[in-house]
Amino acid sequence: MAQLCFFAGTMDCGKSTLALQMDHNHRARGLVGVIFTRLDRSGEARLSSRLGLSTEAVEVGEDLDFWETTVAQLSAGARVDYLICDEAQFYTPEQVEQLARIVDELDIEVFAFGITSDFRTELFPGSRRLIELADSTQVLQVAALCWCGRRATHNARVVDGVMVVEGEQVVIGDTAEPVEQGEVEYEVLCRRHHMRRMSSTSAHAAALSADVLPFDLNACPVPPPV
Numbered sequence: 001m002a003q004l005c006f007f008a009g010t011m012d013c014g015k016s017t018l019a020l021q022m023d024h025n026h027r028a029r030g031l032v033g034v035i036f037t038r039l040d041r042s043g044e045a046r047l048s049s050r051l052g053l054s055t056e057a058v059e060v061g062e063d064l065d066f067w068e069t070t071v072a073q074l075s076a077g078a079r080v081d082y083l084i085c086d087e088a089q090f091y092t093p094e095q096v097e098q099l100a101r102i103v104d105e106l107d108i109e110v111f112a113f114g115i116t117s118d119f120r121t122e123l124f125p126g127s128r129r130l131i132e133l134a135d136s137t138q139v140l141q142v143a144a145l146c147w148c149g150r151r152a153t154h155n156a157r158v159v160d161g162v163m164v165v166e167g168e169q170v171v172i173g174d175t176a177e178p179v180e181q182g183e184v185e186y187e188v189l190c191r192r193h194h195m196r197r198m199s200s201t202s203a204h205a206a207a208l209s210a211d212v213l214p215f216d217l218n219a220c221p222v223p224p225p226v
């Protein structure tokens, strides 16, 4: 029986690489799948990993209906054994529900990959719905490390070198397109340093200016509640 499997992680945890590997393994067994992604770092309808691998993919616009698209493909005589859905945090809750229906009514495997929480530590809507509906949710533990050496569990947004915890949920950094509100980068941090808003840059600056170790948490007290 087909399943809806959600592979969740932080940025830089190797999700897209695993998605590509999953596709390769299934194809090697003679199965046929369709790959979907949204707002991939390459800026086009491709699934690409930081390791430089990539493959063609279908871009998931807000209006894409997974159910209708898949039913249309089957009706046209195409074979579909599985779907690989990358950047699933950006899907709408309705699109995640369509994926669940595809599993249940068409018996097609769906492997979804996504970041669980955003730079404010709040769940993305797509990931929330996946956690609610998936047959299994697997948290990817890859060796992404905070600058302090602890396991990096949270995503930080850094705008012009300063870590921010407010703003639009989705701003794509690390791509060719310049963004209006400043240079946006993302960095993965441990929870301790996310809560204290210490990115690698601010930790380095604190160490230089106050002549203290960045591990001295008093160098950057927890900001007061907004």
Ligand SMILES: [Zn+2]
Residues within 6 Å of the ligand: 146, 147, 148, 149, 150, 189, 190, 191, 192, 193
């Ligand atoms: Zn840390």
